[in-house]
Amino acid sequence: MNDYPSFDAAGATLTMLPERALLWRERAMLVLADVHFGKAAAFRAGGIPVPHGTTRDNLELIDVLVQRHAARHVVFLGDFLHARAGRAAATLQALAQWRSRNAGLSLTLVRGNHDRHAGDPPAELAMHLVDEPWRVGPLAFCHHPQTVAGAFAIVGHLHPVYRLAAAGDTLRLPCFVVDGSWAMLPAFGAFTGGYRVQAEPGQRIFLAADDCVLPLPG
Structure with missing residues (x-):
């Protein structure tokens, strides 16, 4: 198994x-932020042609990660469904079929801002639905960036990306941002866009590349 970088979060190694x-x-927990299932369908419903x-x-990527890392619990940090317009029959059917193949997997959704508009996932997905902050051991799982008294917060929402520039070329990569009391995940969804970030004092940025996670020097 690849030796990916970890950090200490109030005693939990992540x-x-x-x-x-x-x-x-x-x-045995896998944590994902901002999947935005149905976003492409919502765009198509609005007349904007985007890929299927x-x-x-x-x-399929969640399946790969669950199997590779022997995960038994998947936590979604909000924005599971993108919008009510994205609750297309094909999207919901794909989710239901995936759930039937993973019936033994525990699923938790920490509701985010898009979940309030899109509505909770269908009951047949058998997800544990919670509001932020959801505390497990020393961690507090949240959608929106925040600090939580007495816990290390794991957050999403902003879809952080970092811009690399060299010799006139630029590249934007999704990134993790780790602070002393919280860590922010990049968006997991394949069709989500990103918000450019810079490291503030005391923060570390880790770039998510194709097959590795690279700490940003400095």
Whole structure:
């Protein structure tokens, strides 16, 4: 297994994966932020032509990560469904079929801002639905960036990316941002865009590349 970088979160060791996910190996827990299932369908419903297959691609990647890391619990840090317009029959059917193949997997959704508008996932997905902050051991799982008294916060929402520039070329990569009391995940969804970030004092940035996670020097 690749030796991906980890960080200490109030005593919990969390590993950053290049697939833009976080692994809490001790709890066999996989943490994903901002999947935005149905976003492409919502755009198509609004008359904007965008590619098909993003839901399938995201679900297949979750399958790979669950199997590779022997995860028993997947936590979604908000924005599971993108919008009510994205609750297309094909999207919901793909989710239901995926769930039937993973009936033994525990799923938790920490509701985010898009979840309030899109509505809770269908009951047949058998997800544990919670509001932020959701505390497990020393961690507090949240959608919105925040600090939580007495806990290390794991957050999403901003879809952080970092801009690299060299010799006139530029590249934007999704990234993890780790602070002293919280860590922010990049968006897991394949069709989500990103918000450019810079490291503030005391923060570390880790770039999620194709097959590795690279600490930003400095």
